[in-house]
Amino acid sequence: MKHSTNPQTRRGHRGGPARHIGRTLALVLPVVLVLSGTLAVTRVNWTGSPRSSVLAASDVSPAEVSPASAKKVPEAPQDALRDRLIGELQDKNPGEVLTHLQQAVNDHPSLAKHCSSIARALGQAAARIYGASHAQSYARPVCDTSFASGVLAAHS
Template identity: 60%
Template sequence: MTHTARRIGRSLALVLPVVLVLSGTLAVTMVPWADNTPSQILTASAENVSVPAKPLAPHEVLRDKLLGELQQGREPGVVLTHLQQEVDKRPSTLAAHCVGIARALGEAAVKAYGPTRAQSYARPVCDTAYATGVAAAS
C-alpha cells in the first residue's frame, strides 16, 4: 500500500506542475504589445559577402546571456525569473521572442540537470514554453 501511494505521489509531482501551467495559461493567446508583423527573411548573396555581420538582436543577446547563466550552474528557476524581468522591462522588444528563449532554456536545463529535475523548475513564464523545451529534449 505504501509503495502504491509513493508511486502515485511521484507521478503527481511530475505531472501536476505541467497541468497547472497549462490550465492557468492557455487562455492567453496573444499579448497586446507583441509585434505581429512577419519577420524579415534574410538570404545569402554573393554581392554582400564582404559586408560585416550585423550585431545580434536584443532577444538573441538575452538568450545567449540566459543560456550562459544556466551553463555556469545557476538554477533554471532563477534564470526564468531573469527572463520574466527582462520581458517585463522591454515587452515591445522581447515579448514576441519569449517563447523561443524559454524553450531553449528548457532544452538546456535538461542537458544540465536531467529531465525530472529540469521539469521541477517549470513555471508559467512565456506560457508553457519552458516545459515544452524540457519535453522536447527528454
C-alpha cells in the same frame, strides 16, 4: 430501347467544363501540396538549436558571399538575452534564470514576442545540463509554459 455509346453520369449529362476543371484539380492539387510542403520543411530549423539555421541557396545574396561581408553583425536583443540566460544556467538554477527572463520581458516589452522561443531554448538547455527530471521541476508558466515544452523536446 436505345443504348448510348457515350459515357453519361447519373443525371444523363456528360459533364462539361466543371468536370474537366475538377479532374485537373484532382491531378494537380496533390502535386502542388507536396511541393509546397517539401519547401516548407526545408526551411524549418530541425536541430532544436536556435543558433543554427539552414539557409536555402536562394536566401544568400551575392553580397553576403563576398569577403567584405565578413564583418560581425550585431546580435539581435532577443538573441543576446537568450545567450546570456543560457550562460546563467551554468551557475544558477533554472528557476532563477526564468525569473530573469520574466524581468527582462517586463523591462523591455518588445521582447515579449520572443519570450516563448527563449523559454523553450532555456528548457532544452536545462534538460541537457541538469537532466530532464530535475529541469522539469523548475517549470512554471513563464511565457505560456514554453520552458516545460523545451525540456520535453530535449528529453524526447
